[in-house]
Amino acid sequence: xxKFPEKGRNSEELLSTMKExxxxxxxxxxxxxxxxxxxxxxxxxxxxxxxxxxxxLTNGLSPLSFPSIKKMEADVISMASSLLNGNDDxxxxxxxxxxxxxxMSLKTARDRARDLYPEIxxxxxVVPTSIHPAFDKSCHYLGxxxxxxxxxxxxxxxxxxxxxxxxxxxxxxxxxAPNYPHGVIDQIEDLASFAKSKNIxxxxxxxxxxxxxxxxxxxxxxxxxFDFSIDGVTSMSADVHKYGFGPRGTSVVLYKNADIRKYQYxxxxxxxxxxYGSPTFAGSRAGAAIAGAWAVINxxxxxxxxxxxxxIMKTARKFIDGINSIEGLEVLGKPDASIFSFHSxxxxxxxxxxxxxxxxxxxxxxxxxxxxxxxxxxxxxNVVEKFLEDxxxxxxxxxxxxxxxxxxxxxxxxxxxxxxxxxxxxxxxNFLDSLTQPE
Ligand SMILES: *Cc1c(COP(=O)(O)O)cnc(C)c1O
Numbered sequence: 001x002x003k004f005p006e007k008g009r010n011s012e013e014l015l016s017t018m019k020e021x022x023x024x025x026x027x028x029x030x031x032x033x034x035x036x037x038x039x040x041x042x043x044x045x046x047x048x049x050x051x052x053x054x055x056x057l058t059n060g061l062s063p064l065s066f067p068s069i070k071k072m073e074a075d076v077i078s079m080a081s082s083l084l085n086g087n088d089d090x091x092x093x094x095x096x097x098x099x100x101x102x103x104m105s106l107k108t109a110r111d112r113a114r115d116l117y118p119e120i121x122x123x124x125x126v127v128p129t130s131i132h133p134a135f136d137k138s139c140h141y142l143g144x145x146x147x148x149x150x151x152x153x154x155x156x157x158x159x160x161x162x163x164x165x166x167x168x169x170x171x172x173x174x175x176x177a178p179n180y181p182h183g184v185i186d187q188i189e190d191l192a193s194f195a196k197s198k199n200i201x202x203x204x205x206x207x208x209x210x211x212x213x214x215x216x217x218x219x220x221x222x223x224x225x226f227d228f229s230i231d232g233v234t235s236m237s238a239d240v241h242k243y244g245f246g247p248r249g250t251s252v253v254l255y256k257n258a259d260i261r262k263y264q265y266x267x268x269x270x271x272x273x274x275x276y277g278s279p280t281f282a283g284s285r286a287g288a289a290i291a292g293a294w295a296v297i298n299x300x301x302x303x304x305x306x307x308x309x310x311x312i313m314k315t316a317r318k319f320i321d322g323i324n325s326i327e328g329l330e331v332l333g334k335p336d337a338s339i340f341s342f343h344s345x346x347x348x349x350x351x352x353x354x355x356x357x358x359x360x361x362x363x364x365x366x367x368x369x370x371x372x373x374x375x376x377x378x379x380x381x382n383v384v385e386k387f388l389e390d391x392x393x394x395x396x397x398x399x400x401x402x403x404x405x406x407x408x409x410x411x412x413x414x415x416x417x418x419x420x421x422x423x424x425x426x427x428x429x430n431f432l433d434s435l436t437q438p439e
Contacts, residue, residue: 001438026362031379034363034372039379040245040308044296051288051295052247058287060094061278069287072294079297080238080252083214084206085229091261092254093279094240094290098207099134100281101237101253104264105203106138108235108255109172111263112201123171128157128186129368130179132205144171155179155333157186163194174203177213177226181366181373182332183339185209189225192232201234201260207251208339208375210238215309216337218302223336234260240293245300245308247292253280308378312338315384316376322388328395332371341371347398350409355394361387365412 028037039045055069063070077092095101106125113120124145127135131148139146147170149161157175166173173195175186188204195202204226206213217223227236234256240246255261268276300308316338320331328346343349349370353363356372364373380387405413415424 027360028379031377031381031383032360032362033379034361034374037379038242038245038375038377040300041378044245044299047299048245048247048292048296052292053288055288055291058291060285060287060290061283066287069290073290076240076290076293076297077252077254080210080240081228081254084210084227084236084238084254086254086256087228089257090228090254091258092252093261093264094285094293095251095253095280096249096282096285096289097241097251098132098205098237098239099137101207101239101251102132102134102203102205103138103141104253104280105235105237105255106135106142106144106172108260108264109201109203110142110144112260113171115263117171120169120171122169124167124169125172125174126162126165126170127174128162128176128179130155130157130181130186131174131176132180132207134207135174135205145169155182155184157191159187159190162191166194166198166200170198170200172201172203174205176205176207177209178336178339179205180208180339181371182341183208183335183337183375184333185213185224185226185336188233189230192230194232195234196232202232204233204236207237207239208242209337210236210252211240211242211244211305212309212312212337215302215305216313219306219309219313221313221337228254228256240296243312244293244296246296247289249286249289250293311378311381312376315378315381316340318384319374319376319380319387322384323391326388326392326395328399329391332369338376339374340376341366341373343369343371344395347395348405348409348413350412351398351403351405352391352394354405354407354409355398356390359390359394361390365408367412367415370412370416 026033026036028039058066058069060069073094076094081090095104110123113123122145124147126147128151129148130151136146147165149158149165152158173191175188175191177188178185192202213223213226236254238252240250241248264279266278320340323329323331323342328344329342331340331342344352349372350365353365353372356363366373415421
């Protein structure tokens, strides 16, 4: 059990100890990861980390004290807006990540409804079941009801189902471009037009796609409209720390205009510490994260991101075609870009993930239906063949020597047979407890 240290330690020894801590961490540099880290090469990493270090102790809470941070944040917002076809009315803020961006857009919708439609006492939002849990989490905090409509056979939002779910208390609809589980883009244009006709806000969750899809489109792939080029879109979230390759802790939330965005703000006027106005959830904010985001966008530019998109898309096609050509395996749906998942009708899908993890490949488990998930980054370019080789071996081996699921594979298997998935809540709570238990 760690006690607060009496004496300080030598910095070299300290840092080398911390290096050892990392031995069993995710192997993202080698492209062994299915998610969590978006590594675009050492040159990108060096620029981002140098910018981050240069602004290490700055605080984005006080733009007056740091005009440099203020400038870079404003730049990142307008660069993101121009990438996503926003006009001059579009405004936004940087946040710590997709969850905070989504939280702010829902808080904005809630407070706007309170102001403009006081007759709505129990506001709700309508989303597809594939929407990221950040929406459930935000609704949980904000006292908004979340109405989730099952996705269609192709894992996209069910247009008619979504329309039918809207009622007089609906304040916002949302869908993803693309969604996290299966990497497909929802019918943003149809849904947003419908929302507009009902005078409902429409949020596009482009946390994954915001800094990816525009470039995938530019290199010639068929990508449907998903951004401010659609009239009914009133807000968007796009993560710089995903396919923008920015430092962890960077996302953008954008609004169609300042009239909507004003409901996002928090202002306190009676604190003895002075006037306190805050645009987003965080108080103090890492100026370094903003600097890192500014640096990476300017380092790569449209040209650089297009080159990355070429690599990502070619590699993703290799994964998808390769997996589909292995007997017993199948990619789920038709992924629009480089995020996909696959399953097996022949084996317990989770067993494949379990056996792959023994070969150091780290794939996330999906459920409803079972699947294994991978988001392709430039780091995967040189390992896709090896991945497919290992996958073939795992499948052949499981066919010859069937065995029992362990650990997570066993848990997901058990969960599938529960009458109510919420029965696992106490288990997950215990797991979360265990994470902060002293070693
Ligand atoms: C990652 C993600 C989020 C949440 O973003 P965080 O940065 O993890 O908070 C929301 N929506 C989608 C589609 C995502 O992929």
